[in-house]
Amino acid sequence: MSQLQRIVVSPSQLQDNQISLTPEQLHYLVRVLRSYDGDKFIAIDGTGKWWLTKLQGEFGIVLELLEVQTELPISVTLLLALPKGNGFDDVVRACTELGVANIVPVLSDRTLLNPSPQKLERWRRIAIEATEQSERTIIPTILEPMTFKAALSALTAEQKYICEGRNNNPHLLSYLQNQKQITNNQIIIAIGPEGGWTDTELQLATETGYQPVSLGKRILRAITAPTVALSLISALHEV
Amino acid sequence: MSQLQRIVVSPSQLQDNQISLTPEQLHYLVRVLRSYDGDKFIAIDGTGKWWLTKLQGEFGIVLELLEVQTELPISVTLLLALPKGNGFDDVVRACTELGVANIVPVLSDRTLLNPSPQKLERWRRIAIEATEQSERTIIPTILEPMTFKAALSALTAEQKYICEGRNNNPHLLSYLQNQKQITNNQIIIAIGPEGGWTDTELQLATETGYQPVSLGKRILRAITAPTVALSLISALHEV
Structure with a gap:
């Protein structure tokens, strides 16, 4: 089943178990994949549902709702200072694969772009592609960029961590292990830019209830750190 | 201390506490960083030593041996099927940051290039750069490419894992947690190409003592999986 092509459709395309495919989706199915009438694919609505679907003309006919469980049992929000260059693309892709729920691009003292x-x-397109590829059922939300200060006050969760490599902080894993038995469904993890958070930002975060954590003894690039944090959170909640 | 520039030197450059710098290193220190005589930098020999060093003419004068502990307490060998394109660059960089000891590029049934x-x-150049940037003391070894079969028989370790996403295998983390208390200093982790290992390869690996493991419920790209595996191994051995 999982080898069938997965295509994200919007709820408005579905009516009476019939999906009216967009010209782009039709082009992809018919011209690129060379599918014929009767060939099957999987339609994903991006909010948790997968349907086994059959191509018929310009429509997809829904055959059955599929049971898929590839989502994390917790909601993880990644608050990430915008790196220079195209690094954010890679972060969105990898963190989507690892089950992130929300990604918040943050303007920090050291990245004002x-x-x-x-x-x-x-x-957002990359998040959709990575959702299809990684066989997730829910597309992560990429929020509008906001300042770090705005993000700190807008977002709430039971567990809030800020990664900071230089201050001998305890490892993220040790907190995750201690917190795992406690009922809480939301984690926010804040990751700084190249060069790290400023002292002012760190203080602001700790005052807002963020726990400073380390991701190990080596210095990670800003685009590696999110994958590391998400790897630990995902694994700990799936084992 | 960690903010000083780090430069990898070869053992042959050091004699009587004096490092004879190569033209490239001199160019970098003097022209790029605009260092002057008396300015300090850190010389790394790539096998575990850091020296605080002072620039003097074409030489670095060793001032003191530094105590640095950024290496993992275990030796991790990553056995990785060669992905298409430039994906291997990213894997070498991220896994070096995460403390890998050896990387073995493997020719598999699905990647014969x-x-x-x-x-x-x-x-190898990327591994050196990433060692400097991540403040490691040991440069990981990138072995010559070999066939998967050759790698299976050439490499030995107490813990050997092969990642395979589709067969409902237990999670790598659960094995790592069980094995942590046991004295063993070597882990090999084998990660397949896009499309996964073939059944023949999986069988060969399990016959050689490799434990098939999962890295979570979602399908990871071949270039994301090594970072995820290394993240778990590093964190578990540093907490």
Whole structure:
């Protein structure tokens, strides 16, 4: 089943068990994949449902709702200072594969570049592609970029961590292990830019209830750190 | 201390506490970083030693041996099927940051491309750069590419894992947690190409003592999986 092509459709495309495919989706199915009428694919609505679907003309006919469980039992929000260059693309892709629920691009003291609307669109497309590839059922939400201060006050969760490599902080894993038995469904993890958070930012975060943590004894690049944090959170909640 | 520039030197450059710098290293220190006589940097020999060093003419004068502990207490060998494109660059960089000891590029049933000697040189340069950036003391070894079969018989370790996403295998983390108390200093982790290992390869590996493991419920790309595995191994041995 999992070898069938997966295509994300919007709820408005589905009516009476019939999906009216967009020209792009039809092009992809018919021209790129060379599918014929009667060939099957999987339609994903991006909010948790997979349907086994059959191509018929310009429509997908829903055959059955599939039971898929590839989502984490917790909601993880990644609050990430915007790195320079195209590093954010890789982070969105890898963290989607690892089950992230929300990604918040953050303007920090050391990264003030406000990304263009095109960039945001691009990250959302990457999140959709990675959802299909990794066989998830829910597309992560990429929020509009906001300042670090705004993110700290807008977002709440039972567990909030801020990664900071240089201050001999306890390892993220030790907190995750201690917290695992406690009922809490939401984790926020904040990861800084190249060069790290400023002291002011760190203080602001700890005052807002963020626990400073380490991701190990070596210095990680800003685009490696999110994958490491998500790997630990995902594994600990799936074992 | 950690903010000083780190430069990898070869053992042959050091004699009587004096490092004779190569033209490239001198260019980098003097022209790029604009260092002057008397300015300090850190010389790394790549096998575990850091020296605080002072620039003097074409030499570095060793001032003191530094105590640095950024290496994992275990030796991790990553056996990785060669992905298409430049994905291997990213894997070498991220896994070096995470403390890998050896990386073995493997020719598998689904990836038969033999990389050029230039590629191997490139990966070794990336490993050196990532060692400097991540503040490690030991440069990981990138072995010559070999067939999967040759790798299975050439490499030995107390713990050997092969990642395989589709067969409902137990999670790598559960094995790592069980094995942590046992004295063993070597782990090998084998990660397949896009499309996964073939059944023949999986069988060969399990016959050689490899434990098939999962890295979670979602399907990871071949270039994400090594970072995830290394993240878990590193964290579990540093907490």
